[in-house]
Amino acid sequence: xxxxxxxxxxxxxxxxxxxxxxxxxxxxxxxxxxxxxxxxxxxxxxxxxxxxxxxxxxxxxxxxxxxxxxxxxxxxxxxxxxxxxxxxxxxxxxxxxxxxxxxxxxxxxxxxxxxxxxxxxxxxxxxxxxxxxxxxxxxxxxxxxxxxxxxxxxxxxxxxxxxxxxxxxxxxxxxxxxxxxxxxxxxxxxxxxxxxxxxxxxxxxxxxxxxxxxxxxxxxxxxxxxxx
Numbered sequence: 327x328x329x330x331x332x333x334x335x336x337x338x339x340x341x342x343x344x345x346x347x348x349x350x351x352x353x354x355x356x357x358x359x360x361x362x363x364x365x366x367x368x369x370x371x372x373x374x375x376x377x378x379x380x381x382x383x384x385x386x387x388x389x390x391x392x393x394x395x396x397x398x399x400x401x402x403x404x405x406x407x408x409x410x411x412x413x414x415x416x417x418x419x420x421x422x423x424x425x426x427x428x429x430x431x432x433x434x435x436x437x438x439x440x441x442x443x444x445x446x447x448x449x450x451x452x453x454x455x456x457x458x459x460x461x462x463x464x465x466x467x468x469x470x471x472x473x474x475x476x477x478x479x480x481x482x483x484x485x486x487x488x489x490x491x492x493x494x495x496x497x498x499x500x501x502x503x504x505x506x507x508x509x510x511x512x513x514x515x516x517x518x519x520x521x522x523x524x525x526x527x528x529x530x531x532x533x534x535x536x537x538x539x540x541x542x543x544x545x546x547x548x549x550x551x552x553x554x
Contacts, residue, residue, distance in 0.1 A: 328353060328354050329353050329354065329374065329445055330353070330370075330371075331348055331354070331372060332355075332367050332368060332372040332374070333345055333348070333357050333376045334358045334359075334360075334361075334367075334378055334386070335381070335407065336380075336382060338359070340378075340430075344432070345357060347437075348438075351441075356370065359381075360382045360383040360384070361383040361384025361385060361386070361389045362383040364381075364389050365393070368389075368399050369399070371399075372402060373448065374403050375393070375403070375405070376407060377404055377405065377407065378406075378408075379406055379408040380408075380410075387419065390404050390406075390422050390423060391422050394483075395483060400473075400485065400486070401473055403444045403486065404425055405424070405427070405428060406428070407428055407432065408429060408430065409429075409430040415427075417522070417526055420487075420523055420526050420527070421526055421530055423486065423487065423488075425444050425447075425487065425513075426443075447512075447513065459471040461493060461496045461497055463496055463499065463541065463552070464538075465477055465478040465538070466496070466535075468489075468492065468496055470493055473489055475489065477535065484531070484534065487513075487527055488527050488530055488534075490511075490512045491524070491527050491528070494508070494512065495550065495551065495552040496552050498552070499551070499554045500551065502545045502550070502551040503551065505549055505550075507549070528550055540553065541553050
């Protein structure tokens with residue numbers, strides 16, 4: 327079945343260029359030129375969103391926040407396009423659930439490789455190493471079949487990558503995993519993602535776990551584990 331990709335950018339030339347090359351690769355493409363129309367188009371359930379950061383109406387970060395806070399769209403992967411360089415934007419994007427960042431001017435070859443990798447990870451998202459779809463640790467209940475997490479009577483809203491890291495660690499509680507191993511498990515071995523990506527996601531998970539944040543332990547100089 328052909329995948330559908332939503333391309334969002336306020337520069338028509340960029341939209342046309344990306345759309346043309348995606349269609350050549352066999353993808354269906356829908357487009358939007360601003361943040362508001364991007365959210366409207368995302369309601370149709372695309373398989374991936376390629377999203378410019380600087381746009382009218384809502385910027386890319388706000389669009390991503392809204393998509394990730396909506397039950398029907400929070401698992402749609404997002405690749406950001408940005409003309410800016412710098413750690414701050416990348417960390418902010420990762421914190422709100424982005425799957426990848428690509429700098430402008432765009433390398434079409436790189437973009438197509440990243441698109442394939444992100445879509446491949448989405449298809450295999452159910453392959454995180456655990457037998458049962460339900461993981462119960464004390465008051466924490468992780469349901470991999472519905473991508474939901476409950477802590478006591480409270481439901482936690484987690485972006486896809488945070489969910490996958492938590493589910494993987496919880497399914498292998500007591501075992502220590504390096505940042506590299508976690509990156510390969512969640513992002514895949516064919517994608518270049520910096521180690522600090524894991525640190526950002528772990529920090530966000532701890533904030534959301536609140537008094538249960540201690541379940542995620544840092545093993546200094548090695549990596550992370552879920553307390554047994």
